[in-house]
Amino acid sequence: MGLYRHDFNKESDKALKNENLQRALRFTTDRFRERRKAAIEAVDDWENLRSLAREIKKETISRLDKYLELLEENIVETGGLVHWAKDADEATKIIIEIALKGKVKSVVKSKSMATEEIELNHALDKAGIEAIETDLGEYIIQLAKETPSHIIAPAIHKSKEDISRLFSERLKVPYYTEPEDLTRIARDKLRQKFLMADMGVSGVNFAVAETGTIVIVENEGNARLTSTLPRIHLALMGIEKVIPRFEDLAVFLSILARSATGQKMSSYVSLITGPKRKGEKDGPEEFHLVVLDNGRSNILDSDETRESLYCIRCGACLNICPVYRKVGGHSYGWVYSGPIGAIISPQLLGFSKAPDLPFASSLCGACKDVCPVKIDIPKVLLELRKTVVEENMKLNRVGVSTLKSLGIKLWRLSMEYPWIYTHLLTVAFYAQKLWVRPKGNNMKLLPYPFSKWTRGRDLPVFAEKPFRKRWKEKRNRYGI
Ligand code: SF4
Numbered sequence: 001m002g003l004y005r006h007d008f009n010k011e012s013d014k015a016l017k018n019e020n021l022q023r024a025l026r027f028t029t030d031r032f033r034e035r036r037k038a039a040i041e042a043v044d045d046w047e048n049l050r051s052l053a054r055e056i057k058k059e060t061i062s063r064l065d066k067y068l069e070l071l072e073e074n075i076v077e078t079g080g081l082v083h084w085a086k087d088a089d090e091a092t093k094i095i096i097e098i099a100l101k102g103k104v105k106s107v108v109k110s111k112s113m114a115t116e117e118i119e120l121n122h123a124l125d126k127a128g129i130e131a132i133e134t135d136l137g138e139y140i141i142q143l144a145k146e147t148p149s150h151i152i153a154p155a156i157h158k159s160k161e162d163i164s165r166l167f168s169e170r171l172k173v174p175y176y177t178e179p180e181d182l183t184r185i186a187r188d189k190l191r192q193k194f195l196m197a198d199m200g201v202s203g204v205n206f207a208v209a210e211t212g213t214i215v216i217v218e219n220e221g222n223a224r225l226t227s228t229l230p231r232i233h234l235a236l237m238g239i240e241k242v243i244p245r246f247e248d249l250a251v252f253l254s255i256l257a258r259s260a261t262g263q264k265m266s267s268y269v270s271l272i273t274g275p276k277r278k279g280e281k282d283g284p285e286e287f288h289l290v291v292l293d294n295g296r297s298n299i300l301d302s303d304e305t306r307e308s309l310y311c312i313r314c315g316a317c318l319n320i321c322p323v324y325r326k327v328g329g330h331s332y333g334w335v336y337s338g339p340i341g342a343i344i345s346p347q348l349l350g351f352s353k354a355p356d357l358p359f360a361s362s363l364c365g366a367c368k369d370v371c372p373v374k375i376d377i378p379k380v381l382l383e384l385r386k387t388v389v390e391e392n393m394k395l396n397r398v399g400v401s402t403l404k405s406l407g408i409k410l411w412r413l414s415m416e417y418p419w420i421y422t423h424l425l426t427v428a429f430y431a432q433k434l435w436v437r438p439k440g441n442n443m444k445l446l447p448y449p450f451s452k453w454t455r456g457r458d459l460p461v462f463a464e465k466p467f468r469k470r471w472k473e474k475r476n477r478y479g480i
Contacts (some may be wrong), residue, residue: 008356012327013455019213021157025328028156029319035262036316043258054254054374056248060240064300067209074212079272080287087294088118094125094290095120095201095234100317102232104198110216110223111135112203112437114236114292116148116335117348131201132193134222135238136186139409143170149329151315151335152260157328190222198274198368200226200284204237205312206252207289210245213273214289217256217266224270233275233284239296240309252312255372259314261478263269295348304383308343310373316369317377318399323360332357339367343380351384351391413447419470427467438462 013159015021040046060067070262072082083098085091099107107124109115121142124131133142137154141147143166148154155163163182168175174183178274202223206215214235216223227233243252257263276283288473299308318338329337333354334345344359346354358381367377388405414421443459453459463474474480 008331008333008360009452011331011333012360014210015031015327015331020159020162021328022173022326024159025325028150028153029325030154030314032261032319036259036319037262039262039264042264043254049251049255050209050372050374053251053372054310055313055382056243056251057373058307060242060244060301061306061309064239064242067244068239070208070209070244071212071242072291075274075287076212079211079277080211080289083288083290084159085290085292085294088292090121091236091290091292091294092120095236096123097127097289098234098286099127099129099199100126101135102199104194106130106132106197106230107199107201107231108132108134108193108197108220108222108226109138110137110200110202111154112149112201112236113151113335114238115201116202117294118236118292119190120236131192132197134190134194134226135218135220136183136222139186139190143167147330148335150318151313151316151336151338151340157330194225194229197230199232199234200228200230202233202235203239204235204289205256206249207237207242208244208246208249209242210336211269211273212247213252215249216270216272216277217253218266218267218270219261219263221268223365227270228283229274231284232286232288233272234288234290235272236290238292238294240311247322256312256314259312259316259370259372265424295350299347302383305343305347305380307375308340308347308380310375311340311344312373313340314372316370316372318479320366322362322364322369327360332360339377339381340375343377343384345348346384346388351388355388355391358388422468429462429464432462 011426020085041378043049075082083094085094085281098104107129109121110135115121121131133139135154137156138148140155140158140163144155147398148412150156158166160177160179160182164175164177167173167182167185171185171189176182176185202216204214207213214237216227216235218224227235243249253265253269259264260266272287275285275287290423299305314339317340318329321339321391324338329341332341332345332350334341336344339361342357346357361378363378363381365378368375371377410424414424432443435446443458443461444456446454446459463470
């Protein structure tokens with residue numbers, strides 16, 4: 001499993017100073033939000049669809065073992081093979097073994113967050129197998145040797161000029177700036193790769209248990225080529241991607257594209273049931289489905305946070321989140337970013353690797369309002385914050401948690417005894433003198449740990465006379 005290497009505060013500070021990134025984030029997330037709004041306004045029963053989707057997810061996740069077994073049974077019946085991976089290492093091992101057995105030299109990949117999660121490209125590279133991303137955004141990221149910064153728009157942080165420069169440097173082509181030229185170059189390069197590839201690796205949006213069908217939703221057509229041209233098709237999915245019935249698909253297809261890109265339906269929806277049959281001309285000879293746990297069953301255990309697994313990775317919560325819209329995806333340090341990243345990463349990676357993320361939210365609730373499966377992200381965030389604090393206490397960590405707990409005790413005392421509150425305000429008034437800004441309305445940067453507040457927010461100066469005192473004086477003066 002990929003290591004969490006980032007300090008959220010440090011990375012978001014950097015992101016806030018990057019004007020190019022700020023422009024790119026604003027432009028793309030605004031566009032996604034406007035389109036989503038228009039798309040859902042055109043649907044009469046949007047709220048019903050959301051409720052229905054949530055109910056289906058709730059039912060599936062509560063009986064996941066049953067539906068996964070049924071999925072396996074039906075895939076095997078149609079000639080496919082199902083492999084179970086408990087973690088990232090096991091998943092990459094299975095995939096490399098399949099590739100080596102099939103004498104695979106080159107792999108084409110369509111967009112899949114699960115393959116990013118297990119760092120598949122790195123593993124394939126180590127095994128001497130060439131892996132090429134074929135989704136345009138992922139292709140850009142691969143050329144730049146970066147990681148995705150948005151669930152559905154991996155290169156959201158790159159401007160048109162960044163991409164022109166990248167193509168010209170890495171692909172040795174003239175410096176084109178028109179998007180049509182850039183896409184033409186990528187298409188020409190990728191077409192050759194599709195024709196030569198021995199194996200196609202895709203993700204899975206939904207896997208229908210009752211028919212053994214995997215469903216891939218996309219806009220570029222590259223996933224369809226990935227899953228049909230090479231002689232082996234391998235799909236990787238997290239255990240939560242299964243849905244019980246074929247008819248449930250109608251609900252999820254209705255909400256996914258609208259929430260993600262504001263489309264009624266994505267340009268390509270591929271339904272794949274096993275490899276090509278006897279007598280069929282097209283399609284792969286082998287079909288493998290790798291089902292990945294990688295920490296997901298730990299989430300299943302918790303009544304409070306289980307709904308994190310309802311996510312259909314539409315990205316709507318990222319586009320609306322005031323934190324994500326400012327700091328971008330790389331600040332979150334792993335493949336999943338924004339509100340869903342803030343809840344899923346600590347649970348999959350472990351709290352010791354991502355302790356900052358549950359706090360990377362203003363708890364405004366906008367993510368909950370847009371989520372097509374009504375995940376109560378703020379509630380889960382609070383639950384995870386509680387766990388982080390408890391873990392810190394267990395480890396007897398002295399630091400911010402101890403200071404916080406002291407601060408809260410002091411606050412409680414000052415609320416119980418108003419004279420303590422009044423005295424604290426008087427002390428604060430005299431103590432603040434060193435940090436008052438020249439204009440006198442706000443504080444300058446306070447020393448640690450209070451700098452955590454003043455680094456990004458205003459803190460008004462304490463008045464010489466607290467409100468109660470002034471109120472009392474006024475009452476006396478006017479006899480109120
Ligand atoms: S949490 Fe909800 S809004 Fe966010 S990506 Fe998942 S399904 Fe979409």
